[in-house]
């Protein structure tokens with residue numbers, strides 16, 4: 273997977289170290305190894321640019337220390353968001 | 369004289385009687401081998417072998433045909449000879465996901481809890497929140513899982529994590545979520561290691577084969593009914609010339625234009641996915657432009673006849689526009705592109721694509737007059 277890197281500096285991922293309890297869940301669920309959590313320490317972001325904004329980490333952080341705008345990285349969906357707004361957008365039955 | 373119902377029937381002798389696991393009003397899936405009795409009633413036991421009809425079904429949906437109608441009923445299934453201590457694997461009710469899981473459970477005894485994800489695979493369903501905390505708890509309750517098993521653990525595929533919060537599942541139905549590997553084929557190793565996933569099991573792969581299976585669906589998304597209208601429009605445009613409209617020009621120039629467009633589709637929807645890691649650049653739209661340029665030029669060499677410079681420009685531009693758009697659309701199928709990145713690409717390249725289309729049309733229509 274390391275051969276694939278997408279655009280740098282765009283991911284909306286943010287980590288607030290303040291409330292983090294170092295449970296390690298973010299690093300378990302992330303499919304791209306974005307976080308590192310040493311035993312007894314707080315989580316750190318080690319590869320921000322690998323984040324694909326799937327939202328797994330934010331959904332699974334027990335203290336809501338992570339924020340990310342999750343979404344579908346699909347062009348036809350994004351066009352619909354532009355045209356109809358986020359609520360009405362649907363990538364249709366043929367999309368993912 | 370023999371009565372009417374004593375008369376011998378024609379044809380082959382009667383087949384076997386109905387099996388004891390059939391139920392009135394239900395059609396039995398071929399993969400159900402038996403019904404296993406549990407404290408809350410019978411649970412279907414499934415085979416871990418995939419047969420011809422499973423493979424044909426997989427090919428069908430991979431080609432994009434009725435992809436949204438390939439489901440199994442949600443609920444509880446089992447494999448092997450499971451007991452109350454055996455693991456519970458959670459999956460989506462997309463039959464391809466279900467098949468991938470049961471195939472990997474060869475030699476393992478356990479339970480399969482199928483969520484109602486409306487026939488969508490785990491990852492996409494997690495994004496759409498049908499593979500969700502609520503749905504996990506709903507199925508746990510509906511199947512009375514706690515009366516069948518003694519432990520309180522569920523093994524979920526890691527790619528379901530965007531939709532399911534392990535902590536909320538624990539709070540809501542007092543089951544502990546264990547994140548299993550990304551790929552079903554790592555499950556045997558994961559179980560052997562004591563339900564521990566090695567780091568490599570936590571990352572999706574995107575090999576040449578992974579990318580190629582996505583190509584037919586990409587093509588089917590592009591080659592829709594509108595394509596026929598577009599092709600018809602191109603034929604009409606191609607017929608316009610000094611003699612106002614010429615059927616033979618519509619046909620000849622039309623075919624040339626269609627060949628150029630087709631080369632763009634191949635460049636963007638087939639070659640870009642296949643050659644992805646080797647095409648320079650990170651942006652898909654740009655990769656599409658590079659391959660579109662090459663494909664557009666290649667079609668010109670195919671028609672050695674008399675093509676004007678304007679026509680060459682039109683053909684290359686249209687191939688570039690289509691290839692770039694199709695390549696950009698492929699981001700939706702990869703496991704590593706972020707929506708923010710895709711949106712950035714789109715803002716940057718859609719104007720370019722639109723200009724290329726406009727330029728191509730003007731050059732194509734103007735060519736016969738110059």
Ligand code: SF4
Nearest residue numbers: 292293295296298333
């Ligand atoms: S999941 Fe949240 S609390 Fe746990 S280590 Fe990650 S950031 Fe910290």
Ligand code: SF4
Nearest residue numbers: 302323324326327329
């Ligand atoms: S959003 Fe997904 S890819 Fe990004 S850091 Fe979180 S889990 Fe990893």
